[in-house]
Amino acid sequence: NIAGRIIMNTAPVTISQSIERFKIYLLENDKSLNTIKSYSQDLNYFFKWIQQRYEPPHLISILTSTDLKDYERHLKSDSTIAPSTINRRLITLMKWSEFLVTIGSTYINLANNIKIKKVQRQNNIRWLTRKEVGKLLHAIELEKQQNYKKGVLHQTIVYLAVNLGLRVQEMCDVKLADIDVQRSILRINGKGDKYRIVPMTENTKEAIDNWLKVRDQQSDYLLVSSKSNYITTRAIQHIFKKYSRQLGIEITPHSLRHTYCKQLAQQGVDIQSIAELAGHSSVDTTRIYVTPSIRELKDALKKTEF
Structure with a gap:
């Protein structure tokens, strides 16, 4: 070692x-x-x-x-x-x-006396409203009219993030063998080699089915690019940057994952279940979705301002 x-x-x-x-x-x-x-x-x-x-x-x-x-x-x-x-x-x-x-370079821990700065926990997490997600999906429908194959790929990626809560690397790593259409589940080998199962929504299943009908490459992976049988995280991030510029909304794979968790919380799903679905190692990570965000606090102040 x-x-x-x-x-x-x-x-x-x-x-x-x-x-x-x-x-x-x-x-x-x-x-x-x-x-x-x-x-x-x-x-x-x-x-x-x-x-x-x-x-x-x-x-x-x-x-x-x-x-x-x-x-x-x-x-x-x-x-x-x-x-x-x-x-x-x-x-x-x-x-x-x-x-x-x-490793024996020092005999005492030199950082023993260091103290972390106390900060009041405030929620700066960015998630999208349903209206903003709607604008994104509308832009993808227009993309499908120009280039159907590319539009279906983009739609599948968005649904994997916003309907199933996948991290960007998890999206890249999904293999066809991980998809169980009969049971409507997706098997995920997530962060830190943590395995989990997430239920698939009907819209996501339909998008995956449409994508598999139009993709040309033979690959064990679900998502492929025009040049490779495996899509990279960079390629997915580039797709979202394009829509961010087009719509004037900051959209990232992670903000869509945050949106997934926030929507679950707003529908009354308990915190432990959200943690399981999202693959969080601790419910402390999940707790942010039941804590008002800075944006929500600003909106509340607008309603009470004199």
């Missing part, structure tokens, strides 16, 4: 080397590429701050808990950084500090 290999290396370790090893450690522990990228960016901010504080070489051995505490004060005193960003950077620093102890 990676920790064992690093402990055996007794040579002085620089901060930048430890960050690279931390990234390898995260990769070997099945962290997503997005998570690793986020941790890397956060630690690079810290490293740049250290570079201004000390002359090279920037060895791990020069760091003390005072340095990390001073960095915490630096972040919290910067009014241009959102509290959520400050907390994310501090949490990254904590995880990295734990890693340094694990």
Whole structure:
């Protein structure tokens, strides 16, 4: 294992080397590429701050808990950084500090005294109204008149997100073998290799059926592009950017997934069931859909304003 290999290396370790090893450690522990990228960016901010504080070489051995505490004060005193960003950077620093102890680069956790900034939880999640989803589906119907095959693909992608709540990667990964038309269910191998089953709606089944009738490629995957037998997340995001520009509405695969969860909550579906359907590992993630959003609070204020 990676920790064992690093402990055996007794040579002085620089901060930048430890960050690279931390990234390898995260990769070997099945962290997503997005998570690793986020941790890397956060630690690079810290490293740049250290570079201004000390002359090279920037060895791990020069760091003390005072340095990390001073960095915490630096972040919290910067009014241009959102509290959520400050907390994310501090949490990254904590995880990295734990890693340094694990591999024997430090004997104590340098981040022991760091405290997360207390923030009142407010719901900034963006979901679409039924009217906005209607505008999107109308634009896709017009697309079908110009290019039927492309329009049916776009409709299928939208329904997978807004009617079944699939993440963008989950949409790309759906295989024909995952679709059980007789039982009206779809099997999903989701985030973190978590398997779940979601019921298929009639409109979604019809869209999938129409898509399978017009697609040309032979592929084990449901969604294919004009150039490949597997559609990428980037290609799907590009499709939504096109409709966002066309309609003047911010539409992303994730905002449609949020819309799916919000619609369930508004129909009185219990929080545990929503978590199961969406593949959330914790109901705390699901709780945002039963909490008023900033937009909903603004609309409420418009009705009560003097």
